[in-house]
Amino acid sequence: MAEQNNLIEEITKSEYKYGFVSNIDQDITPKGLSEEVIHFISQKKNEPDFVLQFRLKAYRAWQKMKEPTWQKVHFPPIDYQDMHYYAAPKSSSKTKTLAEIDPEILDTYQKLGIPLEEQKVLAGVAVDAILDSVSVATTFKEKLQDLGIIFCPISEAIQDYPELVKQYLGSVVPYSDNYFAALNSAVFTDGSFVYIPKGVRCPIELSTYFRINAAQTGQFERTLIIADEGSYVSYLEGCTAPMRDENQLHAAIVELYTHKDAEIKYSTVQNWYPGDKEGRGGIYNFVTKRGLCAGDNSKISWTQVETGSAITWKYPSCILKGDNSIGEFYSVALTNNYQQADTGTKMYHIGKNTRSRIVSKGISAGKGDNSYRGLVRISKSAENSRNYTQCDSLLIGDQCGAHTFPYIEIENKSSIVEHEATTSKISDESIFYLNQRGISTEDAVGLIVNGYAREVIKQLPMEFAVEAQRLLSLSLEGSVG
Amino acid sequence: MKLNEIQENLNFLYKDGDSNERNILESVDFLKNNKVPNSKIELWKYTSLSSLQGIDFSLDAKEELNQLSITKILQDKDIPLNSIIIPIANGKLMNNSFEADDRFSIEIREIEKLNEYAKNYHPLQSVEFDYFYHLNTVLAQKEIHLQIHKNSDPIQIVLLFISQSDRNSFISPRVRIELEENSNAKIAYKFINLSESEILSNLFSEIVLKQNAILDFYVIEDGLENFQAINNINIVQERDSKLTSNSFTNNTKFIRNFLRLYFTDENCEAILNGLFIGNNKDLIDNHILIEHIKPNCHSNQLYKGILNDSSIGIFNGAILVHPNAQKTNAFQTNRNILTSDLAKIYTKPELEIYADDVKCSHGEATGFIDxxxxxxxxxxxxxxxxxxxxxxxxxxxxxxxxxxxxxxxxxxxxxxxxxxxx
Amino acid sequence: MSLLKITNLKANIENKEILNGINLEINSGEIHAIMGPNGSGKTTLASVLTGKKEFQVTDGTVEFDGKNLLEMPPEERARLGLFLAFQYPVEIPGVSNANFLRLALNEKRKYNGLDPIEPAAFFKIMREKAKIAKIEQDFLTRGVNEGFSGGEKKRNEIFQMAILEPKLAILDETDSGLDIDALKIVAEGVNAMRDPSRSFLIITHYQRLLDYIVPDFVHVLFNGRIVLSGTKELALELEEKGYDWIKEEFATA
Known part of the structure; x- marks a missing residue:
């Protein structure tokens, strides 16, 4: 046992070699946020001055801002002075053995078909699995390096590629963008950095899964992806298994930047802890995701399957600045028990002949509350632009809510915007039909829900799609019948 | 007086003891604590009042209409003469201008309490939070009460809202209509402006359809130069009642229509049709809120807009389906055409649904000519x-x-x- | 050997009595036809047997393969080998025929202690069975009944029956609204599946179908009861004389 602990410590030390978790006792800042804390974080991470200044400006902006109240979610007030902004991630869980893990979680892993080794990683106990991942990650890293692709933690990028970071950090999501973005900009701890050079088509799907620290990135993650002219990358975020995370508040930022003829495809399967059946606990997920199609003919595509978190607040958006650029948003958001989701997208059409497509599928069960909130803005310069939005809600049970709040702003006569929304429920007739063919009610609901969500799920890479389907069925367990 | 000067002049507008009506006192209170809405308020996000802010309005437009001018209006304007025509000049009822009839009665009354359904439900969109509703209450002080009698024969009524003044004027028509059980009426609100000065008309109207009543309702705003109108209309439907609401807006400088509709019992039906055409710098704003409170009700909206020149159109249609309002059918269609590069349209169709056995949809499309x-x-x-x-x-x-x-x-x-x- | 035994079955919906004491026994390998005027309870009988919850059974028993059918949830009845070709198959958008059928088949296999069928093997089965119902390949990937014509829906039911290989298949007015070519496809599908271990209960309004699927027994259902039973000649007699004489003769019964 002692041996194992030593091994864990050694591995974590070597992984977080940039001082993130070098000495657990010393690296926890006192609770609360102040300029001193920000100086401390920046110093600990040995950051160049521009990053420190960025953080400080964000902090000062944040102090003047108010927590937004327009969203249709309810939660007790968050005390921002009652949390650590720089802490060793989950030191306690590292000493756990599999036997100490909540059997309910293990049961869930089992149902998802996650191999034992991965279960250990997720529960924070695995050693060998981490070793496996290290080798996998390294292999990929070498392959990517040959192509000139940079794929590393953002803290590493700040050290190794400061010019790139300086040029793009905050270029899509300014530090003063919104309350949670400002908070993130002030205190972000880690996240991914990706740069795809001109004309390179990234041969594999990049995923946080291959980065060891991904399973334990903190509550203020920051991701920056840049696709240079004519390049392509598909990026997978998140974990396909449920994550038990001790952080209540998650305020992440993702910035995507595409140059001329470039394309970024960004997929998320989010399954953070949703709280228990009575609505206790669960993650508050306040995320700012935005892509800028800066160059002509560029494309950004967001796909998300959101089944977790007690509160989901995110609007992955596209700024279609380049002529002929394309923005896409495909989303499935499921709320069960007491979960609340307020999610959607914003499509800003600025360039000529820009196109956007929005497919949003909300599923509400239990006492879940699910809102789609979206903006389609066609500005005067966006001649001949097109948007198509389809926004459906599926209700399971009579205690849930489904809402849509689409804003459509059109300032140009040559553009066409179409928006359709429907609401439906799973009919007893359909369930009975499937029952009659020998399928249990639970499976029948799973089938129907997956059919309903298919248009979105088929946008996901294959392995992700399979997991997403399982998650949907799993998240609805016990909601019918 | 300018719009933003109202607050500081409340004591002048409303002297203690003018009325002890609680409604009015509440409204005075609201105005004391709230400012003229601006674009930071969600319901006024796209509807700028700035063009009205600069105008210095008089609050006591004189009634200068006589029977002769009414007769002239009837000859000039497209008014269905086979109807009962009730002229309301600068917000005041002109009593002698129509023949009484056993199918209806009309009188001036104290302002009636807002229907309970129109309160407390949608927290943000309720008329209770509408600045202009309260302003109307304070300035109108009395209301014109039109009663359509129980089991009466079908009736056609045109309410002629006439404005005439030699100076910029702010008028506050206040009308309450009650259709008793099994009545059947066609009622049109037709606006006529004879004034060459600027008119701001701020109407509030509550219409109640009792059981099994049928109303075919029209709001016609056509060719109104120098005219800006804010129309807050609340319609409350009781069991088995049927409403068809028709709205037409054309060539009018500034229009804010807010129609709030409440299905308070089962088997109500409402069909809402609207056509708006904006020219020059017109601003036409149609807000609709439909609250399905009880099961088995049906609503269907079709609104179309044509925006020419530099006009601005706003369409905001909210459908709220309450818990237990099962078997609700609620449909909404909005289509718009922009014919000019300077024209703009802002639409926001909202669905808020808390019952599962419902059929709801909305479809929006904006484009140029096919x-x-x-x-x-x-x-x-x-x-x-x-x-x-x-x-x-x-x-x-x-x-x-x-x-x-x-x-x-x-x-x-x-x-x-x-x-x-x- | 008795596969299905219905004894004095009574059922109602919203307190309205629809079945008034049905007695019927079907042995393995037999084909029974049930005829009767509209509203006599034919579809209700199919619904009660398959377990539609809107209907309350107030009396009687149903034994299927030696088990008490009425106590089982619908899916278990299906896994046991009871299949209903619905009169109006529902459309389930987005759920592909192939996925749904593989799941259905594997559930049944699991129930019978068999291993699940792998996708490749399943597709082979599907291709084979598709021939029986004469359905196109693209049928398989489309959503269940989604946008299907009336005839396509009925053929899809027969196709599903062929895949699931039930012990007892109930065809609820599968012939209604079909032209003669489509009717022949349905009949050929059923005949191809005739087997000493498989029985059919064919509910129909018209004798026409029975020219193609020859029944061993014909029953006449009226006012929720079987009022006449006979062989295929009875069907011909009904076709010739219509249902009016039944109504007259048994109206008071």
């Missing part, structure tokens, strides 16, 4: 301009054809045809 159709017409030798007019006419007539009241519909139709003459 290219293929245009090409087809032109390939048959029709000029581009005429082809566009034909298609716009078809677009508009689709809504007008749903207007049941022929005497109201026909003049509008010929008006549009004249505007879009080929």
């Amino acid at each position: 290219d293929e159709m245009l090409f087809y017409l032109r390939s048959r030798g029709i000029s581009e301009e005429n082809a566009k007019k034909l298609l716009l006419q078809a677009f508009a007539v689709d809504v007008l054809n749903k207007f049941q009241w022929v005497e109201i519909k026909e003049p509008i139709e010929s008006h549009i045809s004249a505007n879009l003459e080929v």
